[in-house]
Amino acid sequence: MQTGFDFTVIWINITYFFIGRFPHGPLGGIALTLYLAIIACVLSFIGGLFLGLMSISQNKLVRYLSIAILNIIRGMPLLMVIFWMYFLLPAMMGKTISESWTVIVALTLFTSAYMSQIVKAGVEGIPKGQTEAALSTGLHPWQAMIYIVLPQGLRNMIPSFVNQFVSMIKDTSLAFIVGVSELTQVATQINNRTIIYPTEIFLFIAVIYFFICFAFTSLSRWLEKRLAWRR
């Protein structure tokens, strides 16, 4: 065992870890990780809402279609989804798109499938009487869903959404594979440049990821308690 850690390498490169080459170049590091996670999370919330509502639709065709999509996406590793997007998106769009957007689309597709399960469970957790009451006051099924069921269901889903956001932050590390300069990529760059400090560098970014994710995990637990108490 070779002992002796030397964390000066972290200190020298600290701005690179946090924002990449930002003022003089593209955004990177932790800032880019959070940027990717937030955009992909918002998009996959919308995607999850659609997929989730599709999977409880009365229309059999829509329901089976969504279930097929869900099972395919959930059976695939995220890495595979990223590779698919990496070479399908340019072919479909007819032009090249940036690596960041490739990863955002892949993360959105992947997480939508998991978000949809949360949406489904949340909607099914609302008592049937609510829908029936809404329908009997003359609301259209869609109106009943949008104005009555979803607002109540969404509130219960908040803690699960926050947990998904935590997974999203962890998943953005896979953007490394297509060369997006988020935190993990930045760390491997610094590691390649300095060579002899891998333990320090990867320990450092693990701790950074941990603090970000742990903060949100704690938030989700707090929300869960609070929402349960208010009910």
Next chain:
Amino acid sequence: MLKYQFDWSVVTSGKYFEWLLSGLYTTIQLSVVSVILSFILGLIIAIMRMSNFKPVQWFAHGYLEFFRNTPLLVQIFFWYFGSYKILPTAINDWLNRTNFEFGAAVIALTIYTSAFIAEDIRSGVRSIPKEQLEAARSSGFSYIRSMQYIILPQAVRITIPPLINQFLNLMKNSSLAMTIGVAELTYQARQVESYTFKGFEAFTAATLVYVVLSIVITLMVTYYDKRVLSLMKAR
């Protein structure tokens, strides 16, 4: 869309088919070895987490939080690039002599998955009524023995469906081992793509394998849920 000539023979026979097959074999090998090790480790951590001795409990709690809230990829890199400063020289030498990529991937996957498995086991144990432990203790079993003979055998039975789901996740997560050069399924699909430019076929083949495996395993869980667990509840 560009004109693209499909050629499925690339992935259904010959050299490239063998590559994919060997990739699948490595994926399964990696998943099975890691799931067995992470079950053992997860069990130990779960027991530590439920212990009454505070330092042990804190250690297990810290372990769970840390490894669950860190990306697997970073953990893989940490063990692959950085383990030489952490592990004893003897283990490092042994890993270097055998297959270091595979070993590092197994260590990372095992530790990552064990944190999730420990939580599953803990919620399984929680679902066993407290009176059972009290009854076991009052009939003279020690804490460890009452866990071993009374609580865990029941808890593990309840925990089997989430455990199988963890195995599924592990199988998918094992694709990350390609980043350090373990030639598993995703790696081989990528390899076939770069050799033949038949990315569509190669990725389709690999995706199909993953999806079929996961659907089969999910169906097994559903069957187990229906048969075994409903029988347990009926008793």
